[in-house]
Amino acid sequence: MQPCPSILIALILTFLIPNTCFGYSPREDARVIKEFKRQQGLNHAKIARDLVHRANWAALGSLSTNKLVEGYPMVNIISIDDSDASGNSTGRIRFLLTDLDFTGPDWQKDNKVTLLFSDEQTLRCKDGGKDPMEPTCARSMISGQVQKLDPSDQSYQPAKDAFVRRHPAADNWIKAHNFYLCELEISNIFVLDFYGGPHNVKASDYYAVSK
Amino acid sequence: MQPCPSILIALILTFLIPNTCFGYSPREDARVIKEFKRQQGLNHAKIARDLVHRANWAALGSLSTNKLVEGYPMVNIISIDDSDASGNSTGRIRFLLTDLDFTGPDWQKDNKVTLLFSDEQTLRCKDGGKDPMEPTCARSMISGQVQKLDPSDQSYQPAKDAFVRRHPAADNWIKAHNFYLCELEISNIFVLDFYGGPHNVKASDYYAVSK
Structure with missing residues (x-):
């Protein structure tokens, strides 16, 4: 109608x-x-799913435990992947963390993180003549908790394989350091894709988008 | 030696x-x-200055006051500029905020923010065959306080003009909404540009880099 x-x-x-x-x-x-x-x-849930799937990384915000910036938000660059075995989008945001980096100690102290995805990460806004801060340069802020995945779970190896296919360098991170595979348990999704303010998307609607 | x-x-x-x-x-x-x-x-202070000057935007982390994610870190995409009247780098990170967006209310409640800059924002890492999370994909996390600039100060108009030259869309933001020009008062700089961990760079060394 x-x-x-x-x-x-x-x-x-x-x-x-x-x-x-x-x-x-x-x-x-x-x-x-x-x-x-x-x-x-516009289908805001689909826009969030597309942003996540196109991105190779997210700007991940955590509550800093580093003594130089304790109490500040920290923002780190974290390689991500949401692919299934065929390279298709699942919406499940997976990433490798190490306690040697900023994010590892932060989430274990207070498990609240937000991941920013923007169309400007792939220069789609610049190439389309849009300023990165214009609301028409689509973005999604996805908040939630870090879940450390269980290596003994049968879904672990396929998830890890998909991650390494997208991020070949990660093969070495896992071998040389104590990196562990994680997934974001989503608690809130904001999508801003036009004038008029952000949209709140339910995680169930986000995951229900078929690809 | x-x-x-x-x-x-x-x-x-x-x-x-x-x-x-x-x-x-x-x-x-x-x-x-x-x-x-x-x-x-490697000159870590210069690397931070170069990252800031090349970037059109930063992933800005704040402590969220939004009721849906209160107590979480929020990460927003904020257009930035550090140019002088000739377009050269000053290191002074300026940006426009509005209280209608996430960041505005956040900094006014608790003035602690961190801005992430990465060589992957301009696809320099991808084009160089580096994963965005590899330490050789240079990044800088710059923390500090938001300072609202005084429009009656003689440095305000040149700073605003430089910003609008870089971000023409901002001309309309200022006219149509209550956007205000800000500068980051830097309290901490981390630079990660190689294996072996982040470097802490003094703000005075960062500003002293001549361009």
Whole structure:
């Protein structure tokens, strides 16, 4: 069902009035209307899944335990993969951590992390003429808990193999240091893909996207 | 002065023994020795300055005040610029914030933020065949406090002009919403640019790098 024109115009005006929305206001009204119509078809859960699957890494925020920045948020670059054995997206965000790096000690002290994914990681925004901070440069902030995976579980080896296929260097990390494979247990997903503020996506809807 | 060979070899061996260093171990010893020799010439402060100047954005970590993820770290994508009027690096990290976004309310509640810069933001690591999490894919985590700049200060307009030159879309953010120009007051700099763990760089050394 299409929204009636008056509701559509009211919503558009809401976007154009400063300070009434969470986000930024676009320059040209005509472009907004066109984009707004397009945005009706946006599937925020799918956008999050696509961002995660395209990304080779995430900017992972943790609550720092490092004595130089204790009490600060720390942000680390963490290689990630969500592929199944065929290289398709599963949405399950897996990564290797070591206690020798910043993130390892942090999550074990207070298990709250947020991973940022942005279309600018692959230069899709730059190539499309969008500033990385424009709301139309899609991003997702996914928060949750780090789960250390059990090497004796039958899903462990396929997950590890998929990770190493995507990140061949990881083969050496596992051999030379005590890296351990983890998965994010998702507690909250924000998606910002247009003007008007972020969308909250349920983890069940995120995982239900079929690829 | 060159370090004597025995010290050099001892240091290299230190890097190769698992769990004795903060970082990952490389695959080929010969490559390590070559890289280690090269690394002697690395200027960590300059690497941080170069990372900041090349980046159009940072993954900015804050302590979340959003009710859905309160107590978690939040990671946002924030457009940045450190240019002077001629487009040269100053090291002074400036950015526009709005209280309508995640970061604005966070820093005003607890003014502790960390900005991640990585060579992978511009695909320099990918293009060089390096995994984004390899220590040789240079990164810098810069922590500090958000300082709201005073529009009546004589340095404000040139800083704003430089920002808008780099981020033309920002012109509209300022006009349409209550965005305010900020600068990071740096309290800690970590640089990871090779095997063997992060380096701590003094803010004074970072700013002293001449460009």
